[in-house]
Structures are given as structure tokens and as C-alpha cells.
Amino acid sequence: MIIDRLYEEVEKKGNVCVGLDTSLDYIPEKMKRRYGDIDEAIFQFNKRIIDCTYDITAVYKLQIAFYEANGLRGLFGYMKTLNYLRRVKALAIGDIKRGDISSTAEMYAKAHFEGDFEVDFITLNPYMGFDSLTPYFKYLDKGNKGIFVLLRTSNPGAKDIEYLKVDGKHLYYHVGDKLEELGEKYMGSSGYSLIGGVVGGTHTDEAIEIRERYKNMYFLIPGYGAQGARGKDVSLYLNKGNGGIVNSSRGIITAYMKYDDGYKKFEEYTREAVLKMREDIGFEG
Numbered sequence: 202m203i204i205d206r207l208y209e210e211v212e213k214k215g216n217v218c219v220g221l222d223t224s225l226d227y228i229p230e231k232m233k234r235r236y237g238d239i240d241e242a243i244f245q246f247n248k249r250i251i252d253c254t255y256d257i258t259a260v261y262k263l264q265i266a267f268y269e270a271n272g273l274r275g276l277f278g279y280m281k282t283l284n285y286l287r288r289v290k291a292l293a294i295g296d297i298k299r300g301d302i303s304s305t306a307e308m309y310a311k312a313h314f315e316g317d318f319e320v321d322f323i324t325l326n327p328y329m330g331f332d333s334l335t336p337y338f339k340y341l342d343k344g345n346k347g348i349f350v351l352l353r354t355s356n357p358g359a360k361d362i363e364y365l366k367v368d369g370k371h372l373y374y375h376v377g378d379k380l381e382e383l384g385e386k387y388m389g390s391s392g393y394s395l396i397g398g399v400v401g402g403t404h405t406d407e408a409i410e411i412r413e414r415y416k417n418m419y420f421l422i423p424g425y426g427a428q429g430a431r432g433k434d435v436s437l438y439l440n441k442g443n444g445g446i447v448n449s450s451r452g453i454i455t456a457y458m459k460y461d462d463g464y465k466k467f468e469e470y471t472r473e474a475v476l477k478m479r480e481d482i483g484f485e486g
Contacts, residue, residue: 202345202387202389202390202395203292203321203322203344203345203346203347203395204342204347204387204389204391204393204394204395204397204419205389205390205391206261206292206383207260207291207292207321207322207347207395207419207446208389208391208393208419208443209391210259210260210292211259211279211442211443211446214242214256214257214258214259214304215257215258215259215479215484216259216397216435216439216442216443216445216446216447216479216482216484217257217258217259217446217447217449217453217465217475217478217479217482217484218258218259218261218262218294218446218447218448218449219254219258219260219261219262219265219423219434219448219449219450219453219454219475220258220262220263220296220448220449220450220451220453220454221247221250221252221261221262221264221282221285221450221454222264222267222450222451222454222455223243223246223247223267223268223278224291225239225242225243225271225447227246227451227454227455227458228243228246229390229457229464229467230259230274232245232246233466235359236442238274239271239277239278240274240275240276240278240281240353240411241281242278243268243271243275243279243281243282244281244282245277246286246454247278247282247285248282248285249338249455249467249468249471250283250454250471251285251286251291252289252468253396253468253469253471253472254453254472255289255291255323256400257341257475257476257479258291258475259292259320259446260291260292260293260322260446260447261291261292261293261294262292262294262296262421262448262450262451263279263282263283263293263294263295263296263320264296265279265295265296265297274465276318280317280318283295283317283318283320290293291323292321293320293321293322294320294321294322294323294324294349294421295313295318295320295322295323295324296313296323296324297309297313297323297324297325298324298325298326298351299313299323299325299326299333300325300326300327300328300329300333301329301333302330302333302336303332303336306333306335306336306337307336310337310339310340311334312373313378314337314340314346314373320348321345321346322346322347322348322397323337323346323347323348323349324348324349324350324351324399324421325337325345325348325349325350325351326350326351327350327351327376327380328338328351328362328376329385330443331379334348334350334383334396341387341395341396344387344389345422346395347395347396347397347419348395348396348397349397349399349419349421350376350397350398351376351399352373352377352380352398352399352400352411352425353373353377353399353400353401353407353411354372354399354401355401355402355403355404355423355424355430356401357405358379359401359404360404360439362465363376368403377398377411377414377415377418380396380398380415381394381414381415381417383396384396384417384418385417387412388417392416392417393417393418393444394417394418394419394420396418397418397419397420397421398415398418398420398421399420399421399422399423400420400421400422400438400445401422401423401424401430402422402423402425402434402435402438402447403424403430403434403476405430405434405437407467408434408437408438409437411438412437412438412439412440412444416440418438418447419444419446420436420438420439420444420446421445421446422438422445422446422447422448423448424432425447425448425449425452425478426449426451428480431481432478432480432481432483433483434484435447435482436482436483439482440481441453442485447478447482449474449478451476453471454471456470456471456473456474457470457471
């Protein structure tokens with residue numbers, strides 16, 4: 202199962218998930234001039250990051266909005282990046298956060314689990330109802346695709362809805378309990394399900410309770426770095442060093458911009474950012 206492969210990648214390489222949220226503002230002007238077309242500039246920038254980090258990175262997450270914002274050329278860059286990740290046998294998460302139902306959800310599933318935009322995992326929003334998830338399950342049945350469902354997110358506005366009390370407990374616990382139940386059908390040999398949860402690392406008060414409550418749920422943990430979460434915060438959501446991946450985007454893909462010789466030593470500074478993050482989280486591999 203794909204979740205077992207992710208588990209094994211984390212065991213070998215650490216918990217870092219590199220977020221390829223590639224804004225054109227992050228791409229060096231020299232690269233833009235050299236490659237001309239937006240899609241090729243995006244791809245070549247991503248490729249440089251992948252090439253210098255894939256031996257120390259468990260998985261890459263691409264937030265599709267950064268590619269959609271550049272129209273067809275941006276989506277070509279997205280496709281090229283995904284093709285390259287497959288070529289180097291790296292895992293990919295399509296951060297698409299879809300949340301629709303019925304035939305619309307079926308088409309989203311087809312779009313991102315097949316064809317040009319195919320990835321290993323996608324992110325989904327369940328707050329329209331659990332029938333927004335079921336159209337994806339036929340892909341989970343095969344064992345080679347997984348989903349990360351928004352549970353309790355890292356943004357301040359999470360408290361507007363996710364923290365509402367329903368029958369004496371926060372709404373996100375109702376969501377998590379249902380995801381845990383649905384996930385029982387999709388258990389891997391690692392002890393984790395193909396149905397994972399997105400749990401923001403910026404809220405630490407409930408971290409131990411959430412990890413204990415959802416023993417079989419693999420976590421995608423945003424919020425590290427730019428959003429304020431530290432290594433000791435996100436590590437609370439792990440289980441013996443595994444059970445979760447921690448995403449960082451800007452902190453890694455713009456690391457070179459902090460230095461005068463950043464373009465010349467792009468790979469060195471990018472790799473150093475991943476290594477420092479692994480150490481901060483507590484990976485001892």
C-alpha cells in the first residue's frame with residue numbers, strides 16, 4: 202500500500218515534506234531569462250530543488266493554486282514536475298483541497314488520480330459532508346492512492362468552524378472519529394490507514410490527545426516555519442518519530458534568497474534547509 206511506502210520513506214529519510222509552492226517571485230531572474238516559457242522555468246526550478254533533496258525528503262507536496270495562477274503554462278509546469286517526481290521514484294501529494302460531491306467529485310478524483318495530474322496522495326475538505334469523500338474510495342480500494350483530509354488546520358480561522366462544540370466535543374473530533382472509522386477498511390501493514398488527516402502544527406494544546414486518539418491515522422502537518430510551528434511542536438504529532446510528515450514550503454524553496462551568493466550555491470542552501478529542519482524535528486536517521 203502507498204501509505205506503507207510513505208511510512209518507509211519517513212523511516213529512511215525523515216519527516217520533511219517539501220512544499221513546491223512555486224511562485225514566479227521565487228524563481229531567480231537568470232532562470233526566467235534562460236528558459237523563457239513559464240512552464241519550463243517553473244519545472245527547472247522545481248527540478249533543482251528535487252535533485253538536491255530527494256534523498257533526504259520523504260515526499261513533495263504541490264499546492265496547485267501556485268500553478269493554476271499561471272494558466273495553462275503553469276499547469277504544464279505542474280505536470281512536468283509530477284512526471285519528474287515519478288521518474289526519480291519520489292512520492293507526491295497534490296494539495297488540491299477539493300470538497301464537492303457526486304459526479305463533480307468523481308471528476309476531481311479522475312483528474313488527480315489518473316492522467317496528466319496523477320499523484321500518490323491528495324488533500325480533501327470534508328466539511329461539505331462525508332459524501333464528498335466517497336467518490337475517491339474506489340482508488341483507495343486498489344491500495345496505490347491515499348488521501349489527507351482536513352481535520353484541524355493551522356490557520357487562525359480554524360476556530361471559526363472546526364472548534365465549534367457539537368454534542369460536547371469539538372467538531373474536528375467528530376470529523377476525526379468518522380475518518381478513523383472509514384479508514385479501518387484501508388489499513389496498511391505499517392499500522393496506518395490510506396485515509397490520513399491534515400493537522401496543523403501551530404496548535405499544540407491538543408497535540409498529545411489528537412495523536413493518542415487517532416493512532417492509525419497518518420498526519421500531514423502544515424504550519425512549520427513561516428506559520429510559527431517549531432520542531433518541538435510538530436514532533437508532538439508523531440509516534441516514535443513516524444506517523445506524520447511535516448510540510449515546509451517557503452522555508453526551503455526560498456532558502457537561497459537569504460544569501461548574496463544564493464543563486465551560485467542554490468543547491469547547497471536548499472539542502473541545508475532540509476537538513477536543519479530534519480534535525481529540528483528530531484530525526485535521528
